[in-house]
Amino acid sequence: MLEIKDLHVTVGGKKILKGLTLSMKAGEVHAIMGPNGSGKSTLSYVLAGREGYEVTGGSVSYDGHNLLAMKPEERAAKGIFLAMQYPVEIPGVTTLTFLKTALNAQRRAREESELDAMNVLKLVRQKAGALQISEEMLKRALNVGFSGGEKKRLETVQLALFEPKLAILDETDSGLDIDALKLVAEGVNAMRSPKRGLLVITHYQRLLNYIEPDRVHVVADGRIVAEGGKELAQELEAKGYADLVKVPA
Amino acid sequence: MSAAPREARRAEALDSFRVRGMPHRRFEHWRYSDLRAVLDAGQVAQAGTAHWQIEGLPHGVETFDLAKDAAPEWVAKNLGYIGNRPTMEEASLAFADGGVALRVSRGARIVEPVKLQVSHTGNLRVLVVLEEGASMTLFELHTMDAGLVRNIGVELALAEGAELTHVRCAPTSPKSFLIEHIAVEAADQAHYIAHFANFGSRLSRTEVHILLNGEGAEAHLTGVTVLGAELHADVTSHVEHVAGKTLSTQLFKHVAGGKARAVYQGKITVREGANGSDSRQTAKALLMSGRAEADLKPELIIFADDVKCAHGAAVGDLDADSLFYLRSRGIPEREARKLLIHAFLEEAVAGIDDGALRDHVWRDVESALPRAMEAAK
Numbered sequence: 001m002l003e004i005k006d007l008h009v010t011v012g013g014k015k016i017l018k019g020l021t022l023s024m025k026a027g028e029v030h031a032i033m034g035p036n037g038s039g040k041s042t043l044s045y046v047l048a049g050r051e052g053y054e055v056t057g058g059s060v061s062y063d064g065h066n067l068l069a070m071k072p073e074e075r076a077a078k079g080i081f082l083a084m085q086y087p088v089e090i091p092g093v094t095t096l097t098f099l100k101t102a103l104n105a106q107r108r109a110r111e112e113s114e115l116d117a118m119n120v121l122k123l124v125r126q127k128a129g130a131l132q133i134s135e136e137m138l139k140r141a142l143n144v145g146f147s148g149g150e151k152k153r154l155e156t157v158q159l160a161l162f163e164p165k166l167a168i169l170d171e172t173d174s175g176l177d178i179d180a181l182k183l184v185a186e187g188v189n190a191m192r193s194p195k196r197g198l199l200v201i202t203h204y205q206r207l208l209n210y211i212e213p214d215r216v217h218v219v220a221d222g223r224i225v226a227e228g229g230k231e232l233a234q235e236l237e238a239k240g241y242a243d244l245v246k247v248p249a
Numbered sequence: 250m251s252a253a254p255r256e257a258r259r260a261e262a263l264d265s266f267r268v269r270g271m272p273h274r275r276f277e278h279w280r281y282s283d284l285r286a287v288l289d290a291g292q293v294a295q296a297g298t299a300h301w302q303i304e305g306l307p308h309g310v311e312t313f314d315l316a317k318d319a320a321p322e323w324v325a326k327n328l329g330y331i332g333n334r335p336t337m338e339e340a341s342l343a344f345a346d347g348g349v350a351l352r353v354s355r356g357a358r359i360v361e362p363v364k365l366q367v368s369h370t371g372n373l374r375v376l377v378v379l380e381e382g383a384s385m386t387l388f389e390l391h392t393m394d395a396g397l398v399r400n401i402g403v404e405l406a407l408a409e410g411a412e413l414t415h416v417r418c419a420p421t422s423p424k425s426f427l428i429e430h431i432a433v434e435a436a437d438q439a440h441y442i443a444h445f446a447n448f449g450s451r452l453s454r455t456e457v458h459i460l461l462n463g464e465g466a467e468a469h470l471t472g473v474t475v476l477g478a479e480l481h482a483d484v485t486s487h488v489e490h491v492a493g494k495t496l497s498t499q500l501f502k503h504v505a506g507g508k509a510r511a512v513y514q515g516k517i518t519v520r521e522g523a524n525g526s527d528s529r530q531t532a533k534a535l536l537m538s539g540r541a542e543a544d545l546k547p548e549l550i551i552f553a554d555d556v557k558c559a560h561g562a563a564v565g566d567l568d569a570d571s572l573f574y575l576r577s578r579g580i581p582e583r584e585a586r587k588l589l590i591h592a593f594l595e596e597a598v599a600g601i602d603d604g605a606l607r608d609h610v611w612r613d614v615e616s617a618l619p620r621a622m623e624a625a626k
Contacts, residue, residue, distance in 0.1 A: 048577045051569070076579035088574040092592025101588060102578035109579065141592075158578065 001026045001063055001197050002166060008057035009046055016042045018222035019058070026165070027194040031208055031233060032201045034219035035241045040201045041085065044170040048082040049075050062166065077109030079165030083155040083172055089143040095154065096138040099124060099161065106162060127160040131187050148175035156187040167191065168199045173207035185210030205237035218244055255320060258329040263343035269336040281512040281544045282454050282483040288398065288426050296398040298346045299371035307361040309353060310385065315374055316347035324350045328376050331404035332432025332458050341372040341402035348374030353383035362386040362603055370397035376404045379411035386414040388606055393422030401429040407439035409463060414442045416606045417455070418613055421448040423480060428454045437463030444601050445472035446610045448617040449480025449509065456485040461495035468497040471597045473610070476509035477620030483512035490519040490526040499530040502597040504590055506537035506621040516548040523553045530560040535567065535593055538624040587618060
């Protein structure tokens with residue numbers, strides 16, 4: 001479902017990704033690990049279509065489409081979802097209005113009928129389940145005054161609400177205490193399905209105790225330097241990244 | 250009272266206007282709106298009198314048609330005597346052969362808004378007198394035909410404990426000139442709450458001068474300006490804290506696209522003896538095109554002690570992180586931009602208590618947005 005071939009990306013004149021290649025199939029959970037500054041977040045932004053990331057080489061194919069030619073909103077409508085490390089705060093837009101606008105935009109793009117506020121509310125309640133999104137949270141401005149845990153829970157609720165085909169989770173564990181981490185991981189695990197791919201980006205192995213990957217890729221200096229099964233994550237936890245990062249460029 | 254003193258005041262206004270003439274960019278507060286460059290005094294004099302209409306006047310509000318002679322005392326003693334008589338206001342007094350005066354008597358609280366509709370070209374006078382403890386909402390709605398010249402002088406006299414809410418909507422009219430001066434005098438504990446929604450003309454000027462004369466008097470001003478193409482809108486305020494323990498707040502949000510120009514000038518004077526006064530002022534502008542312009546000019550003059558004054562102004566573009574976040578959730582770029590503009594304006598509209606009036610302002614914003622979101626042609 002996702003084929004990244006020899007991807008080169010420059011940000012503000014600086015080369016960040018230097019020939020990254022990765023392939024994943026529907027139904028799989030892949031983890032991308034790596035030290036700070038290795039290019040993990042850049043990869044997530046490039047996949048979601050953020051401006052300011054210049055692709056200087058390589059290709060990304062998603063379900064047979066040239067992903068790099070699509071606008072961010074087209075990618076979302078085609079089933080790509082990025083749970084962000086730092087979800088933005090938008091004063092003046094309530095959380096419910098945001099969810100309704102986003103859900104209906106995706107439904108419109110797929111030629112499905114739009115839902116009214118009541119039905120969106122019902123759906124959010126049903127999808128949120130254990131994630132405990134209160135009505136009070138939905139009435140507040142988007143992410144404004146939310147704790148770190150609340151922000152990540154809301155990202156996870158969106159994952160459940162939008163039902164993407166490919167979900168990219170960027171440092172979903174950052175800023176979470178262990179209880180919140182378990183809650184979010186349960187939310188993510190509930191979305192595992194043979195039709196869906198999950199790309200979990202994380203610095204620490206901790207999250208992977210709760211979301212078990214089929215495959216682990218280690219990124220350093222803009223490319224994949226090691227690959228393996230879930231045992232690779234445990235190895236990294238014990239040894240650290242030092243050995244891998246020293247691999248000659 | 251006979252008509253003679255009224256005519257004498259009008260003659261005085263005419264002289265005053267003739268001496269001072271049309272304001273131009275060398276007038277300190279007309280720097281961003283050079284009226285004389287686009288309109289001459291003769292056009293104002295010959296514009297005649299604009300039309301006004303009030304549909305379904307709520308019970309408890311008294312009116313007097315200013316086209317009639319024999320004005321009652323409450324009209325005669327106030328008309329032309331509120332505020333500091335700037336030149337365009339003198340012109341409206343001199344040239345308007347009509348207008349409307351409204352009064353609410355002591356303690357009466359009028360819940361239903363008084364809908365004052367202004368149409369046609371010309372000068373016009375409006376006077377509102379609220380007696381002690383009276384309250385009223387004035388919804389001033391402009392109907393803009395193509396290419397008109399409208400110059401309005403509004404006087405608002407608020408007695409002790411009175412409360413006036415003033416919502417003013419001026420729709421887009423690219424070839425028109427719309428000049429309005431609002432003079433407010435507030436006695437002890439009187440409140441003036443205003444919202445100005447401006448959608449631009451060839452030259453549009455909304456100027457409000459507020460004298461917080463009585464202890465504990467308050468003025469709360471909010472407003473939105475949404476412009477595109479080559480439209481112009483200028484909101485200029487001058488709040489004078491004359492008495493102690495007076496409070497004023499201001500929050501203005503402007504959106505300008507195309508080659509539009511949005512102006513906000515906010516002057517606050519805290520006069521000697523107005524101790525314990527508090528004034529806050531914020532103005533922000535969003536520029537949707539590289540050729541749009543926003544001029545935000547705060548000004549503070551303080552002659553008293555123990556005073557709190559805060560002001561802030563900022564001009565910017567939509568936040569790139571927010572825009573990406575919304576688009577990454579499937580919201581198309583244009584819709585995402587619209588949502589963020591709404592979010593930007595929200596706090597300046599939310600303060601309108603009356604739901605129907607608030608909806609009216611949002612509808613006007615909605616219809617002005619497509620033009621404001623266009624780049625310069």
